Amino acid sequence: MSGRMQDAADIVQAATGARYDVAVAGGGAVGAVLACALADLGATVLLADPWMGVRNSSPAFAPRPLALSLASQHVLVSLGAWEQMACDATPIESIHVSEAGRFGAARLGARECGVARFGSVVAAAALGATLRDAVARRSAIHCTRGRIVDADVAGDLVASRVIETPEDTSFSFHASLLVVADGGHSELRDSLGIETTMRDYRQSAIASVVAARTARVRTAFERFTPSGPVALLPMGGARYGLVWSCAANEAQALAELPDREFARSLDAVFAGRFGGFDPVDERTLFPLRLVRAKSIVDERVVLVGNAANHLHPVAGQGFNLGMRDVACLAEVVAAARRDGSTPGDAAVLERYRRWRRPDHASVARFTDVLVDVFCHRFSPVAPLRAPALVALDRAPGLKRALARRAMGFGGRVPRLALGQLP
Template sequence: MKTDFDLIIIGGGMVGASLARALSGCGLEVAVVEAWSLDSQEQPSYDDRAIALAYGTRQILQGIGVWDALRPDAEPIRHIHVSDRGHFGFTRLDHKDYGLEALGYVATGHALGSVLLKGLSELPSVHLFCPAQLSAFEVEEDNVSVKLSMDGEAHQLTARLLVAADGTRSMVRETLGIEVREWGYGQTALISNLTPGIEPSGVAYERFTDAGPMAMLPLTEGRYGMVWTLADEDVDRVMALSDEEFLSQVQQGFGSRLGIFQKAGRRSCYPLKLLQAKEHVRPRVALIGNAAHAVHPITGQGFNLGIRDVAVLADLLVDAAKEGADIGSMQVLETYADWRRRDQQAVALMTDGLVRMFTNPLLPVRVARNLGMLALDLAPSVKQMVTRQFMGLNGNLPRLSRGLPLE
């Protein structure tokens, strides 16, 4: 068993697996440590919830070699309709205004996980340790020593760089004592896949209702993926409803733009919070994805933000390796942190601001937000800037985000 690597990725979820694929064949030996077995139905990253994929994410997935396999299971978003249920404000986005075939796509976590994990351990220079648990690690001057538990046995690996892709409760981050800014919204996302009464036509909806924001994302097989943000105190009641009662509640909140909903899939819940690590790098350690940040799903930015971490870090690591530099040096890692800071802060501020604005019941706030949506709809230059941010196409883009290979 090989024990010495260039980098070790803790976490084989969507972000960790994407980084391993991005670096495969680029001259770096990569170890991926994943706690769940690949055939487990419990892996939280790979369940059946709808995952919004920004257009920039499509570029990155193309660059790491999985887009063609995912495309049959990725439904395009050609139009977006944002509105305040029962009020006058709305904003519309159309893919034709940006000269693109789609503003983004929607796939289930299961479909995305299938293409990311398929053949992962067979890729050049990628070594998968799964299922395996991180027991401890120690950062030394020239490397990182990692202790694992796998098949009831202890193993020790070393690398020049440790990448934490182990989620919001990151053991790596917590072991290092990296502080986080964190607060809960008092809200929970209720997830379900629904069959609408009319044929989907590539329109994604964000409806702000009295019960909470409700997103409807077009999926394959004529379905819509629903993300309904509820106050924590309402969740148990809604989860306990029969399918018929649940569909009636959804219909009442969303309206009839998709006809009469016919069927609801399994329901699941996820508490919502904003999390930002105060440091994204330490000597020989980098945080990516939810280990570094978690945002409200109001605009579907979670995975998109994480895979943009991947694109930047992979870009820098490949260049450093080509130049014979130390990929775990603070010079490389601080460049990564600086490059990602603006995008991460912009998305956190926008999503948090939208949540606070659209959950405020005061009449002046409601009037202001409806006027704001109308103003945005009538201001093409501002709308384009905001849209490109959420599409992952603003700022200094790494090669993968521009559709260019790393080599």
């Protein structure tokens, strides 16, 4: 498939006072997929982002590997957005979890869990390019370059404004529903008075691509070290996407090391098992925090993706959780359209809230506990970590249950995540 890249010239200038079924603030991965899913239901969508149409620069698609769960992959297949990316995606067929300096590891094989793959690894930039094309193919999506600010509810509509980039001019619009998908530092969420809880991990993640001298194809590695988790995600051949989380000052120092010393430090983390590494790509730093919105719905407003839950990247869950937000929201909006109600109706948003809350709570708790248990030298449960990995390795039932959740199939699974229409 050779979709058309969206250029600034393709951006539709929305007229002041225009009316949409849904306005999406944020054209990152979650906002873009949601806009496609809603357009496929027949909704008119305004998609706004200050980086819209600016190629290869959006911070939302900054260089990093993304492990997509099988459920996320199904969502992209359902929207016709997978085929284009498939040739750049590497399947994950096994996962190896270990702790630096201790014996014992847990190995999970996709086959023993009843699937051919747990998911796939893609570069964020490849996902960004695919989604730009997917958005550009849908005429029901009006893209605009700018940020959505403020929201006033009047009757069955929300009135809002886009401040255009870079001109700083603005236009107003109305929508039945305003979706806040503007990421973990969501200014829109804050301006709407939606409170958050925050934990600063005082860690940063270094993302990059490395080549291993001895690679184990299609295997993902997660190694817990006293200063943080290090993930190697297969990206084809000997290449691995690296996500190395550690104390912020340590990460800064590692990011500044010459290539050879950086490769040596990484080799030491894996006790030489890969026979050495060659850096392939630049290193990008991401500060790590847990930020959770106390409420994910408000009057004619709904939060999705990182704007609702900004997680630590350990276990690679943030985008996958956001894809389940998209799939559930698309399903409740589809049901609303069949019933003759509008997407922003309180009952529709309440259905979304009740469906998403347990998944949000358990995934946020899981990643937070992983950081506490595995990433601190003096954790009270430190002596239990290695035996726990060995026990997991010998418990096929537990492995299958864990894998099922990690693939995005825990709880009530939305139809898009099963590859069906909502």
